[in-house]
Amino acid sequence: MNKIPVGILGATGMVGQMYVSLLANHPWFEVTYAAASPRSAGKKYAQAVTGRWHVDGSAAGKNGGGNAGGIGELIVEDANDVSKAVDAHKAGRCTFVFSALEMGKDEIRALEEAYAAAGIPVVSNASAHRWTPDVAMLIAEVNHHHTGLIPIQRKNRGWDKGFIVVKPNCSIQSYTTPLWALMQKGYEIKRLIVSTMQAVSGAGYPGVPSWDIIDNLVPYIGGEEEKSEMEPLKIFGSINNDGVLENAAEPKISAHCNRVPVSDGHTACVSLEFGTKKPSIDEVKKIWSEFKSLPQEEHFPTAPERPIIVREEADRPQPRKDRDADKAMAVIVGRIRPCTIFDLRFVGLSHNTIRGAAGGGILSAELLKHKGFI
Amino acid sequence: MNKIPVGILGATGMVGQMYVSLLANHPWFEVTYAAASPRSAGKKYAQAVTGRWHVDGSAAGKNGGGNAGGIGELIVEDANDVSKAVDAHKAGRCTFVFSALEMGKDEIRALEEAYAAAGIPVVSNASAHRWTPDVAMLIAEVNHHHTGLIPIQRKNRGWDKGFIVVKPNCSIQSYTTPLWALMQKGYEIKRLIVSTMQAVSGAGYPGVPSWDIIDNLVPYIGGEEEKSEMEPLKIFGSINNDGVLENAAEPKISAHCNRVPVSDGHTACVSLEFGTKKPSIDEVKKIWSEFKSLPQEEHFPTAPERPIIVREEADRPQPRKDRDADKAMAVIVGRIRPCTIFDLRFVGLSHNTIRGAAGGGILSAELLKHKGFI
Amino acid sequence: MNKIPVGILGATGMVGQMYVSLLANHPWFEVTYAAASPRSAGKKYAQAVTGRWHVDGSAAGKNGGGNAGGIGELIVEDANDVSKAVDAHKAGRCTFVFSALEMGKDEIRALEEAYAAAGIPVVSNASAHRWTPDVAMLIAEVNHHHTGLIPIQRKNRGWDKGFIVVKPNCSIQSYTTPLWALMQKGYEIKRLIVSTMQAVSGAGYPGVPSWDIIDNLVPYIGGEEEKSEMEPLKIFGSINNDGVLENAAEPKISAHCNRVPVSDGHTACVSLEFGTKKPSIDEVKKIWSEFKSLPQEEHFPTAPERPIIVREEADRPQPRKDRDADKAMAVIVGRIRPCTIFDLRFVGLSHNTIRGAAGGGILSAELLKHKGFI
């Protein structure tokens, strides 16, 4: 089959590079359009990232051994100039875009809307539209039904073909899917207290100064706790009869977010309280081990075989050893045990720049293709 | 004044070395007796630690600049041979001992009892006697009144001058004193969920393999969560009219203990629930900033000026930058804010091998001297 | 084609686990025999490594997603009992063995000889036989012709089918192949001064205590400098008419070996002096970029496409970002520039547990199969 031509906005930044790297051999999508800041515009992609390629291997192709489907030769366009993308769209070189824009929130919000208004679907990694009521914040295994917001969004905005979907913050990905799996089996989750230990790559590049993290940790990440406490409620929400997404009322979340000297992989220690109906520890393990959702059933190419991998060893998961499990797209859980105060304790881990960013965005795009939106 | 001659059991191990280092210029105590495993016995101390001196600087004296009060020349005795210490005791060269023994729990328990039975007080860093009912587990600023167990212990055992006191686990020191300060002001603490990020030095030497901690963390420390959940209840307990220490019933604690790539300094993220009476955030800060206890009032040489230092910056405390505050004996707290589920959240930090081990032991000894027990 | 059944001695140790992991999907070889210490003997492999699986993912299969060709079900044999391997050999379940034994040098030497004497070829990762005159120390791209020692060795020892080959120390792999490539083009190398920065995995497990490496480095690795200065001379040696391997006389090497806080990947800073004939910097780059040898020409499955990858960026190679290049089997060089004292400076990097250990051993085995020795 012919691959769908896709564009990347913010293609030269850290998340943009992850998209380039992960899409190098994608069976459905092919990167044929790259846009970034005016500083990069007009340069070949390989040249634009020279001296600032942050992903493993080289810009010319992962591990220096080949070339990423010709992406290195693409001329980078100015991401602020939507007309360039429209031209490419008309010419069949940009069916939709992944947004990895790095600019002010208001600018991103407006720019993503401009792309959508121009007929180009936007799958965004940015936080700008996460709380826009008619924009779905997707985790493909959890709320794939929220794609139902797309027709509503189009109608609200008078958009024909374009639309916007976003992904949630990377910090919540290591426990949101496990919570959902339990909720799906009828176990209400009332409250949870979570403490995260997050990788430096979550702060982008240059991000955390090494002076602040060698032999150290920082018990604070600006805005992260608020996001962690609110975003799951939108993800767990339901679209009502009026086509409005109503947030879930529960679980109530209290988050402590910490930065630790780990390159990739966010780890979360979770204590949670169920409603009246409480599963046994064995039941929890069974639910998580067996959990599958639409991406698994439909065999999306980027979907992990198992969205949740249960580790029985006393000391797992660990970020360096487990973050790459199943293409770095699985959530790995361990230390599943009772809580002395609430009901259940566990440790969750997910790869923040793959599952939590570019890989998650690609999985959302696969979902959208499956549902016929792109 | 003449200094009190003290001995160190397990003097060549990591904690033993910390005792040697911290006592080098102590105004009250002087190390005049060193005992270790049979392998080291008979050697000069400097020779016994050659090639395995883990503390900063050199065995010949901190920073290689001098010599630690002649300790390098001491002949190391066999710690298993109590008679050697008794001889030294009689000769006025070993008034009491710090125990930093590293052997099986049962062996330590028996050996410490043998020293005490022989008339030599034991201030122990080991966990062996923490749950022995008539042994006080001391944090000098918190339960100095538990020294009241010493006469009871002597009576129970038929010991004349010897006795045993212990210090609690290093993992709880960053929040136990803050809890106590609040309790002292009449605020009941019902429950708390704590997640720790603990330094590798807490595992001793060789301890954590570097393969397991570079670009990684380990969400498990054997036995640590159980200790964290129980030990504060003994520390907060009261001696009843029958001379029995009754553990406190609260707070109920749920602990997640993690090992992180930090050399020294344990950090804890705490969410806690008060009883009916709840202090404001400002009240909490005021109580902690102003908290002083017996070690401060009596100006014990190792006591920090302020047992609790409140940091107002959004991103503090941090282990590398704050662990050495006030001779590494203070607890540093920050991020004091409401909890969305319980009442209060904060981050606590303390230096695990100084405040949490050797320094804490020395402070206990100062307390015991002040109270006339040594 | 039917795969060749292979055994692993020391299969439960760190290098043994790497062999298991790397051979999981090998097109020529299949692990059908595993031996380790008596402690592991009699257990299933998966059970024997429970709680001490050090490689990424799980013992049940990399990334927990499958199972490593049934190896988890293999009953581990006692490596000291050669008769077990002989039985397996006769039963067609152990054509040859990879030795990743961890015991005393003398014991390893004797045990490897016992396997060879019993007719079982040994491809060893251990250092025991590196300086045995009739044992080839192989880097497949460099001295594949040293397999010519095998018939001589067999004759010397009266062995029929068995033999021993070894691989060199991991510390020299990041510059030995580049040196060889230059020598092949007629450039004599007289002297070199090298300073290495070596990963902790080179010390095995538990290896370097984390206390010694966090925010630190250790400018000493026991025995490593001596090996680094001598081993290349054997590798560059020639088999004379009497069937004796004569070591090369040059280059003269001075090595500084350092341990740094890196998990995998040894980096070397090299200054070298040519003989009279001196290549230009461009010539050096060309020679390295174009270098291929027998493993490339014959397309051995584990061979990197390019044994030497030249990086032009000012700040590469870097261990975390480049060690996995081309299946972690390539040497990556950069900072190729003149030396102000000698002639040439460069930085070399190779993955120490793959290229420098298990992967290198597998490549040697592929060479031996190609040459008909197994």
Added chain:
Amino acid sequence: MNKIPVGILGATGMVGQMYVSLLANHPWFEVTYAAASPRSAGKKYAQAVTGRWHVDGSAAGKNGGGNAGGIGELIVEDANDVSKAVDAHKAGRCTFVFSALEMGKDEIRALEEAYAAAGIPVVSNASAHRWTPDVAMLIAEVNHHHTGLIPIQRKNRGWDKGFIVVKPNCSIQSYTTPLWALMQKGYEIKRLIVSTMQAVSGAGYPGVPSWDIIDNLVPYIGGEEEKSEMEPLKIFGSINNDGVLENAAEPKISAHCNRVPVSDGHTACVSLEFGTKKPSIDEVKKIWSEFKSLPQEEHFPTAPERPIIVREEADRPQPRKDRDADKAMAVIVGRIRPCTIFDLRFVGLSHNTIRGAAGGGILSAELLKHKGFI
């Protein structure tokens, strides 16, 4: 005695903060003037560094325990406005300044000259004037006689009381003093090849992104190798009869400079070649152990008791364990052994932001006071 009032230019940056911290209890100097960028001007110092205090403890005083001699209350002036310093100078509040300016080289050069022209001596940490012929680049134990350039500089420039001295790059401090000690004993040093492993604090703040240094190292530091190869020649130079500083012709240096995951402390692996006269290893150790210079003889307050500390352990010096030796002002050397190519190998270590920056600058100022220049 009354303390000399001093100013700090660039007082809010990382090195400026180190000056503030180190001068907090200095017996001769007192910080009474602080200048920084226009952004900080007009604020109290404590306020200006809020949220960006990078040194241990807090801006209000090391370890949060006190207050740094009132510095926190100083109103920060605009460093570009020399007239402010002149006013302070006239008012007896700024006898001389330490320059820790962070701006373009040309701007720094001009600004430091403006202060000097206005009669205010400048002790600079910046590299701008290192190669200005009549500016001394001082290491107090090595070339204290280069203060002889000050009268020449004043005459050249028509300056009355002002002058400029600088300190060399931090990367060379771990071996320059040892080289000098040998040269002083008549041992000519012809050539040396050095490979450094440098701490991240050498790059300032924010400096090295943590993404680039966790589980990694960077074998390149822009401009550092050139500085390392040239600066010792100026330091070892002599002032000729015409009052011109003539650089030394030797040693010829080849440097490899690497950034490693260490917070503070630069380590260097050195191979060097003597002239005809070659000391034995024991002689080298004796020369280094016994080396003292003017700062020691005259007991300057910041001078280490021993400028060079010789460690005999096989695995020392190590940055985290040894960098703080003797107020972090000593050079620690170890692994003193013959070189297989040149004559001598050793490892040197020095604290880059104390000995190599602020502490070294303070020692230079003490030298200048001793010689009557301030």
